[in-house]
Amino acid sequence: MLAVHFGAGNIGRGFIGHLLADSGYEVVFADINDDLISQLQQADSYRVHYAEAEGRSYEVTRFKAVHSAAEKKALVNYLETAEIVTTAVGAHVLPHVAPVIAESLKKRLGSSRPVTVIACENAVNGTDMLTDALQKHLTGAEWEKIQTFASFPNAAVDRIVPVQNMDNPLDVLVEPFFEWTIENTAGSLPPIEGAHYVDNLGAYIERKLFTVNTGHAAAAYHGYQKGYTTVQEALKDTQILKELQETLSETGALLKKKYGFDEKEHAEYIVTIISRFANEYLTDQITRVARQPMKKLGPAERLVSPALQLIDYGTTPEALLRVIRAAMLYDFAEDEEAVSLQESIRKDGPVKALASVTGLPEDHQLIQKAVGTSA
Ligand SMILES: NC(=O)c1ccc[n+]([C@@H]2O[C@H](COP(=O)([O-])OP(=O)(O)OC[C@H]3O[C@@H](n4cnc5c(N)ncnc54)[C@H](O)[C@@H]3O)[C@@H](O)[C@H]2O)c1
């Protein structure tokens, strides 16, 4: 069985690629990073190390690597015969991987050979984002036929994989916890060990994004303002821990109301997540978790989406608004989006800048309460 995985980064090597290889797939990593691809091409194996006291580690051997720009022909050949195609490149990169996937799907039109395509990104319905991008490279008739043999389930992926600092640059240090939840819509989804399949993925995605990622963002943006460099350091600050808990209590209220999650189970879910953030065997840089603030302030994302939904329910999410305010102050000079956001704030002021990234009107109460005159 063949799997093509786009993005041989932290999640690619440390989570999705590892699970696929463990499930018996030969994994072809496709990436645009020259050094990474050449290292993978020269290696026979790499190890996934668990950040824990026992220090377990696992060898990954069944892989190949192709440069997705320089070796496009080889990539299309792999894509044409793969049983599964996955991505972990960042949701904003999906339009860039779409053309080559579309090209390979067109090549399957003759054989109708089944394939499952899954975007494993932090986004609500990432695979739908990919299929929107795919359709720009296909005719209506091609897309209709492709859907008879290809399936495109959405998925939620959860495993904290920090920026790596390993002696062997291909090895990856990951937290032991992982969850890969896949929408149960696929006709012939090939088995993946460790993944689980659900009918109500929307609830799982929002629970993950609005708890793990909203909580992470709260720790990172408040932590950055207080000069911390890692999430682990920031969480030792009781004021930041309190901000995190208040933020997750707001998103928890939303999730329980919207999806009926059990009060006690959700409280336990939050406790587990905070202890995962604080894992002393991990060093997770705040600048990784806070990366791309403009994306994170987007309308469908971890901060603004739950805040808007809570406002719709008639409450004012004060803690979430404080995280949004802190995100607007994120000015890390090596993060392109942080630089652009700060430029836009300098040029137009915070109200216009936040209205622009969220797509909300300037007089919207979320904008006014986060950074406007009623802040
Ligand atoms: N790291 C985590 O803890 C974590 C957990 C869950 C989900 N995610 C999500 O997984 C995705 C990847 O995150 P990551 O932490 O692995 O990032 P990463 O930067 O480590 O890896 C991304 C990889 O994608 C590659 N890439 C970029 N553009 C590409 C293109 N056009 N074609 C092929 N490859 C391309 C990069 O070179 C890089 O190797 C993101 O959507 C992220 O939100 C991350």
Ligand SMILES: O=P(O)(O)OC[C@@H](O)[C@@H](O)[C@H](O)[C@H](O)CO
């Ligand atoms: O990857 P991002 O930038 O969307 O979010 C940063 C972190 O919150 C994220 O990578 C988490 O570590 C991950 O989502 C845990 O499953």
